[in-house]
Amino acid sequence: GAVVSQHPSWVICKSGTSVKIECRSLDFQATTMFWYRQFPKQSLMLMATSNEGSKATYEQGVEKDKFLINHASLTLSTLTVTSAHPEDSSFYICSARDTGTVGSYGYTFGSGTRLTVV
Amino acid sequence: GENVEQHPSTLSVQEGDSAVIKCTYSDSASNYFPWYKQELGKGPQLIIDIRSNVGEKKDQRIAVTLNKTAKHFSLHITETQPEDSAVYFCAASIDSSNTGKLIFGQGTTLQVKP
Numbered sequence: 001g002a003v004v005s006q007h008p009s010w011v012i013c014k015s016g017t018s019v020k021i022e023c024r025s026l027d028f029q030a031t032t033m034f035w036y037r038q039f040p041k042q043s044l045m046l047m048a049t050s051n052e053g054s055k056a057t058y059e060q061g062v063e064k065d066k067f068l069i070n071h072a073s074l075t076l077s078t079l080t081v082t083s084a085h086p087e088d089s090s091f092y093i094c095s096a097r098d099t100g101t102v103g104s105y106g107y108t109f110g111s112g113t114r115l116t117v118v
Numbered sequence: 119g120e121n122v123e124q125h126p127s128t129l130s131v132q133e134g135d136s137a138v139i140k141c142t143y144s145d146s147a148s149n150y151f152p153w154y155k156q157e158l159g160k161g162p163q164l165i166i167d168i169r170s171n172v173g174e175k176k177d178q179r180i181a182v183t184l185n186k187t188a189k190h191f192s193l194h195i196t197e198t199q200p201e202d203s204a205v206y207f208c209a210a211s212i213d214s215s216n217t218g219k220l221i222f223g224q225g226t227t228l229q230v231k232p
Contacts, residue, residue, distance in 0.1 A: 034219060043207060046219055046220070046221065093161050093162070095220065109163070110161050112159070112160060
């Protein structure tokens, strides 16, 4: 089945530094990638949607200059948290779809990245 | 935009009993309704999904029902086992050739007592 590899699984960084999270689709073309954020005991909140080769579309309230998304290829998308602060500590999860293949509807999720900013 | 409401937030059942989780959605254009199981520290795993052209779908102990008129859908787990204990999320999307972003419910923590 479709697999999305997300790295790192956890990261600790100092306040003010930037952190990059990668998601790779291993056996399908991720034409669309979604990035979610999940605080403890809460639901997944959509941050942004990106299509390969295009700028990401951010949800209301999400700072695009703080959460940089790059989706330059059909198999790789990255989320960079810039100038991270303790309030950015969260569980970040990517999800990929192959919207270019007829009959392919599934959303494949990565395993998540636990970010802790100290 | 789409809004998904999920109930209950917590559910405790005895092993072997059934569990039912309910969700409502707001956007009548939504046509894809998956259910996910999430274990601590992991990404969500799809357990079953249903499309708007179907009223019910079953996969062994798991079933999902959809009422398009009322805009609600439910997850049914029969013969629950301790390993079913996890957080369950419903979601909804408008599945099209475009992005079809998935909006999640608030989640239900299911505890199955041995």
